[in-house]
Amino acid sequence: MSYYHFEVTDFLEDEYFKAWVYTPTSETNHFWKEFLIQYPEKSEMIANAQSILLQIKDEIETEFPDEVKVENMLANIQQHMDKKPGKILSRWLTTFATAAAVLIFSISWFLKTEKQNNTTIYKKLTACSKTELKEKINSSDTLQLIVLPDRSTIVLHPKSSVSYAADFERNSKREVYLSGEAFFNVTKNPDKPFFVYANELITKVLGTSFLIKAFDNDKEVEVAVKTGKVSVFTRMDDDAEKNQSSNKLAGVILTPNQKVMFLRQQLRIKKLLVDTPEIIASAVLPAPMLKFQDEKVSQIFANLEQTYGIDIVYDEKILGNCLLTASFSNENLYEKIDMICKGIEAKFEVIDAQVVITGRGCH
Template sequence: MEYADFDLEDFLKDASFKHWVYAPTPETDAFWRQFLHRYPEKQQLVDNARMVLRSIDDAVMQDYPDEEQVGRMFRTIQERIQPAPVRRIPINWRWLAAASLLLGLGLWVYQKNRLPTQYEQLIDQSATALLEKSNPSDRPLTVRLPDRSTVLLQPNSRISFARHFGQQSKREVYLTGEAFFQVTKNPDKPFFVYADELVTKVLGTSFWIKAVEAGKQVVVQVKTGKVSVFARTDSRANAMRANRELEGVVLTPNQQLAFSRDEVRMKKSLVAEPEPIQAQSFAFKDTPVSRIFSTLEEAYGIDIVYDEELLGNCLLTASLTDEPLFDKLTLLCKGIEGHYEVVDAQIVITAKGCQ
């Protein structure tokens, strides 16, 4: 392999390169100056390799193992860490030092070449100093923000926010992972959550955001109130951030928006299991279907679309207290010989009608 094809690991293993780093001569200096003049794109890689080598103890690097020695070294270490009740095997500290060196180099190369996540890019671009809260545990962590808003931070999730949060004209939080927000209402200072590709804007409400780095989707789900969601790359994003009104895709309780990373597409729908947002009685006796549907709309905050003229004469008797919403709808549709479907976060009822 020629030096033009070398990567960082190749340079670190090459004896001639190491000799130039540790004991340069006029001849080696001339050779590498000529090489970099011919391949200027390798300058950064060469500089990185030299920095790594110079940071390593000279005593270890004098016996830096070649590829065959590395293989033998790891096999030997593997054998020596097996239980040995009969005799004690002396440890070759130079080999262990070399193994640690290889592991450290591998981690350094990974960190150096890893692209920053969108969360890291966002916090790097912030014009204000930020505080970060993380949850490395296996249980949810409650984070209380200075404006009395709370964030239920799920395991392996992080948020960042301004050190002087709430003192600016807007409240901004950066999220990676999953969290449930309960935002203190303040129309004069809108609340923004930046989660990967999406921006969620609220005035005061509660909602979930799921933005796991390895996931295929970013999902926003509303529990109470209203939120607006738009893509950071939207040409109107700056205007929507500055406007006091809720623009973009507006979500209400039991609605969600899913952004597909593969398809770069947003889809609005209902959550998988809608929950009542206000108490209602679901016991009906000879009740017009229109009144039953109105009761469900008020209880769940979801629009139910149907032909009022066609179903105007339908009367039903039912007790639907404990069933989830979609089970309620299934039972009601059986009573009117119809069916339902979810279309754009609405429930559409289709039926033949009643005589």
């Protein structure tokens, strides 16, 4: 949506603008700050709209207004406008006066709803949908399986909700709105990309399986990939619309055993490995590598990279020719790497979804 051509009355009626004025979040603060930096000529208009909305809020915060109260509010608003004369204000003042009563009642309802429900991003997104949605709510204590019309499946966790189009298969793209936690297994269809809208994040896939955690009160949103490839970007990204309409995956690209954590207050995305990386479906750990003797560390690392689909970064000249004798059983990836590092007097850490190993080398 382009706000540049908005007049004051347009701002007064816009749900996203009202949500910012009445219940600001880090996301809305960032959006309107960037908007004013880009279009400073709109600052007076936005300030006027803010002032009017806040004055209305003060009047109706305690009780729903009757006709007399509405008339009093109109008089107060007109008095406020008379103190700030100008061509812009005079142009829209007549229109505002005729619509003010409806607007005030609308804002009153909006504020009461905000107080009662603490309106979530999920509710705002679904309310703005142009198509009829079906909603599934898991109010039980167990997982709930949902099969979408395209045979994609959603394992919905407790205290979570999803919404999707009633005519899901007829749309040019498959869209799902999530509040809470869910595991998705998406049927591959390159002609119809699959989108999940969860708080500030948009996850785009063509066909894969992944987990999303996006509870309303959490400070982070998480997307973790099990199979395939997904792209993740925020709704505030400058290229968000372009990324959605493109046939290619853009944004932060995730592959199996990778995840992103979106820090909501900092508006920052971190790319990591999942807590417990699993052997990818296409890889099989060769039997000889479960137990090895005097094997080059470079060969062991190469095997682990292929088996788990990850990148292991190290100085091959210093560490690659180190020989190691050990055996693996049921250890997870990090336990395996820790065993190797102890054997060659090295250490490891996970940085940007890569395992980085450092050491002095073998003597």
